[in-house]
Amino acid sequence: MSSELNISVGIIGGGSMGGSIARGLVDSGLLPAARVLVADSDAEKRAAIAKTGMRVLADAPSLAAEEPDVVILAVKPQVLGDVMGQVAARLAGRCVISIAAGVSVATIEAALPGARVVRVMPNLPVQVRSGATAVTGGASATADDVSLACELFSALGSVAVMREDQLDVSGAVVGTAPAFFSLFVDALTRAAVLRGLPAASARELVETTMRGCAEQLLNEGVHPREYMERVTSPGGTTAAALRELEPALMDGTYAAVDAALARTRELAGR
Numbered sequence: 001m002s003s004e005l006n007i008s009v010g011i012i013g014g015g016s017m018g019g020s021i022a023r024g025l026v027d028s029g030l031l032p033a034a035r036v037l038v039a040d041s042d043a044e045k046r047a048a049i050a051k052t053g054m055r056v057l058a059d060a061p062s063l064a065a066e067e068p069d070v071v072i073l074a075v076k077p078q079v080l081g082d083v084m085g086q087v088a089a090r091l092a093g094r095c096v097i098s099i100a101a102g103v104s105v106a107t108i109e110a111a112l113p114g115a116r117v118v119r120v121m122p123n124l125p126v127q128v129r130s131g132a133t134a135v136t137g138g139a140s141a142t143a144d145d146v147s148l149a150c151e152l153f154s155a156l157g158s159v160a161v162m163r164e165d166q167l168d169v170s171g172a173v174v175g176t177a178p179a180f181f182s183l184f185v186d187a188l189t190r191a192a193v194l195r196g197l198p199a200a201s202a203r204e205l206v207e208t209t210m211r212g213c214a215e216q217l218l219n220e221g222v223h224p225r226e227y228m229e230r231v232t233s234p235g236g237t238t239a240a241a242l243r244e245l246e247p248a249l250m251d252g253t254y255a256a257v258d259a260a261l262a263r264t265r266e267l268a269g270r
């Protein structure tokens with residue numbers, strides 16, 4: 001457990017990421033539920049979040065009026081401009097952390113005059129405190145603001161401070177990777193079912209395998225290529241399989257990351 005911070009955090013947007021961050025911060029012990037405020041326009045999401053003891057508000061202006069010490073912007077990039085317009089006057093002089101893909105620090109600073117802006121790019125496993133978050137401070141942010149953002153997201157997994165252009169790349173890889181990973185789990189499970197395994201067993205075996213491999217890679221610090229070699233018996237089944245999979249997966253992954261990066265720039269109007 002992390003030691004408790006004596007601040008309040010307001011999160012605008014309590015969806016997949018905002019909700020995960022809120023839960024992660026409370027579960028980590030960094031903040032008591034009563035000092036996490038979440039605004040979401042969806043009543044069902046508000047009801048689910050309220051059950052955890054966090055404070056819920058129906059819109060961004062109501063949250064900003066509570067003057068939380070730090071505000072995390074966790075709505076979609078497409079609505080962020082509107083939301084910032086609704087709360088700009090209240091956020092002057094405050095530390096604001098945006099998780100919106102693509103939207104640049106300069107855009108946020110222009111929309112929120114006087115706010116101290118930090119941009120971060122987390123991923124979904126922040127909810128189970130195994131996330132990975134890239135952090136970049138704007139010209140308006142102090143070193144303390146960047147440190148605070150790092151402290152909040154360190155309670156939810158690993159954190160790396162980097163330049164803003166690198167944060168976009170990190171988002172295209174690390175932000176989207178939970179979906180890539182799930183797609184691979186699903187593909188393996190379907191391949192097993194196609195070749196005759198019962199669906200429930202296939203899924204359990206594949207998911208257990210994924211957890212075991214992740215644990216070994218992390219715990220032993222072994223390079224992925226070396227780990228692959230351990231599995232690949234000369235003249236065996238894995239070598240035959242990798243000859244098929246490797247070119248397709250490599251090309252597909254590079255193309256997928258480039259597509260995510262292109263969409264990041266498109267969302268930012270760049």
Ligand SMILES: NC(=O)C1=CN([C@@H]2O[C@H](COP(=O)(O)OP(=O)(O)OC[C@H]3O[C@@H](n4cnc5c(N)ncnc54)[C@H](OP(=O)(O)O)[C@@H]3O)[C@@H](O)[C@H]2O)C=CC1
Pocket residue numbers: 012013014015016017018039040041042045058059060074075076077079083099100101102121122123124175
């Ligand atoms: N999902 C992910 O893995 C990651 C997402 N991000 C970024 O996080 C942000 C949120 O994404 P994600 O969580 O996936 O999106 P979601 O749609 O799940 O969450 C956004 C939430 O904000 C609510 N909302 C919309 N407008 C307002 C408003 N004016 N005031 C308050 N709440 C509002 C939405 O309600 P409603 O559904 O009713 O519109 C929704 O519940 C995006 O900017 C994305 O780029 C970053 C890293 C990873």
Ligand SMILES: O=C(O)[C@@H]1CCC=N1
Pocket residue numbers: 101171175176
């Ligand atoms: O799909 C998206 O746009 C968000 C950003 C990174 C992961 N999910």
